[in-house]
Amino acid sequence: VQLQASGGGLVQAGGSLRLSCAASGRTFSRYTMAWFRQAPGKEREFVAAIRYSGHTYYADSVKSRFTVSRDNPKNTLYLQMNNLEPEDTAVYYCAGGASIILTSVQTSRAYDYWGQGTLVTVSS
Numbered sequence: 001v002q003l004q005a006s007g008g009g010l011v012q013a014g015g016s017l018r019l020s021c022a023a024s025g026r027t028f029s030r031y032t033m034a035w036f037r038q039a040p041g042k043e044r045e046f047v048a049a050i051r052y053s054g055h056t057y058y059a060d061s062v063k064s065r066f067t068v069s070r071d072n073p074k075n076t077l078y079l080q081m082n083n084l085e086p087e088d089t090a091v092y093y094c095a096g097g098a099s100i101i102l103t104s105v106q107t108s109r110a111y112d113y114w115g116q117g118t119l120v121t122v123s124s
Contacts, residue, residue: 002113003024003115004021006021010121011084012122012123013122013123016082018080019035019094020077028096031113032049034050034097035048036095037091046107051105061087066081086124089120089122090120092117
């Protein structure tokens with residue numbers, strides 16, 4: 001499976017962006033898909049995930065501002081980001097995994113496939 005993230009850019013605080021992650025392969029619908037991010041000088045952190053069942057999970061820092069969704073026929077994962085803050089500035093990565101247990105959804109090591117990342121910069 002190959003993942004290609006896009007949609008990053010420069011936005012003012014309070015603005016919105018939508019990230020997309022296009023996946024190759026016919027088993028996309030069976031995967032747990034997630035977004036992680038990595039800010040300069042910091043470790044990669046979990047942002048949001050959506051399981052094949054449609055259940056979603058969010059980091060506390062983005063809950064109520066970000067929405068993760070997926071379009072299985074289009075093999076695409078999305079992250080709608082609203083009310084962006086300067087602290088959201090990071091490279092955002094999409095990731096996918098076929099057999100991720102519930103307790104590992106927020107763990108980057110659990111994911112088998114990664115996109116190349118897209119940069120989101122939020123100015124104050």
